[in-house]
């Protein structure tokens with residue numbers, strides 16, 4: 001039987017074949033492609049986005065979801081789990097904070113972030129109390145490595161969330177359940193009490209509708225008649241809830257104290273490091289609680305920071321150098337503000353700073369004296385180049 005060539009039925013096939021023949025014969029005119037690669041890179045990875053607040057939704061007593069649409073070009077695509085760094089000007093201070101995108105990446109017309117108010121927090125208070133629908137802000141493009149990689153992370157995922165740490169995981173849950181992806185997710189979500197659980201109704205509804213998604217709430221300050229899981233997310237609790245923990249990949253996101261506690265519990269369960277993915281939500285609230293903090297340094301001590309060929313400003317030991325720079329009206333580029341992206345690398349000419357051990361300083365940074373001001377705390381007077 002003669003073979004049928006179905007390719008001719010494909011729309012545009014003949015035209016494409018003709019073009020390929022011409023290119024094979026006469027070569028490519030690269031002049032006609034000039035700038036096209038840059039244009040694609042620019043569209044997918046713009047350095048700055050112009051965002052407009054289109055909706056603000058109250059989630060809990062301390063949390064709101066802010067929806068942004070673009071007031072400039074199309075919003076670039078992102079991976080569920082990534083964050084944007086949002087720039088704000090509050091009084092005389094221009095600063096920024098990273099926020100995970102909580103909407104799903106297939107909802108391409110908007111970005112959602114969900115912000116929990118930190119007590120006397122500088123930016124979270126502004127976003128929750130001052131920001132209005134219609135306001136315009138600038139941000140970086142989505143970034144970060146806290147997303148599912150199908151090649152390395154397998155199909156059985158356990159999400160350990162604490163408080164607002166649910167946000168990047170919610171983006172993944174929305175994507176997986178909406179698109180029916182072939183992944184199993186068990187969310188173990190620690191909250192202080194029931195009123196504090198963000199997205200409670202939606203999580204329950206998705207768990208009821210999708211067999212691939214399960215949820216266990218863990219309440220640390222439960223009412224006396226509470227019968228569910230309570231306390232912290234411990235190794236015993238994980239064993240009880242999950243049974244066999246081998247071959248699962250753990251995604252951990254929450255406040256610093258929860259992060260440190262859960263890392264230890266996962267290590268007690270002999271979960272290999274490569275099976276643990278984590279996202280730090282910025283520097284610890286109290287750096288002196290870091291076990292390696294030099295106890296002889298009073299966190300209220302003020303040191304003098306001098307910028308080479310520039311101005312001098314005060315910096316308190318217990319606050320990040322980046323915060324002190326911004327108070328002084330100076331800035332260095334930043335994205336993650338948690339020591340991960342290296343964007344804020346700054347040359348230290350003299351003096352010493354404290355970096356928490358979780359910060360991933362490159363060997364070359366250490367060798368050539370570069371610091372990450374977003375997670376560097378001055379321990380002496382400093383001389384820096386920015």
Ligand SMILES: Cc1cc2nc3c(=O)[nH]c(=O)nc-3n(C[C@H](O)[C@H](O)[C@H](O)COP(=O)(O)OP(=O)(O)OC[C@H]3O[C@@H](n4cnc5c(N)ncnc54)[C@H](O)[C@@H]3O)c2cc1C
Nearest residue numbers: 097098099100115116121122123124164167281282323338
């Ligand atoms: C990757 C990533 C994703 C995140 N995602 C979320 C999320 O989805 N939801 C969420 O709620 N949070 C998220 N966070 C945390 C968020 O970025 C902020 O840290 C949080 O909102 C607290 O900010 P704040 O300014 O209110 O708190 P603050 O404690 O006031 O700010 C933290 C820093 O700002 C400094 N500071 C305080 N006052 C001033 C001032 N006047 N001038 C200059 N600096 C000052 C402080 O010294 C401190 O170092 C995320 C963090 C990271 C790293």
Ligand code: FES
Nearest residue numbers: 335337342344374
């Ligand atoms: S801003 Fe990312 S390492 Fe400092």
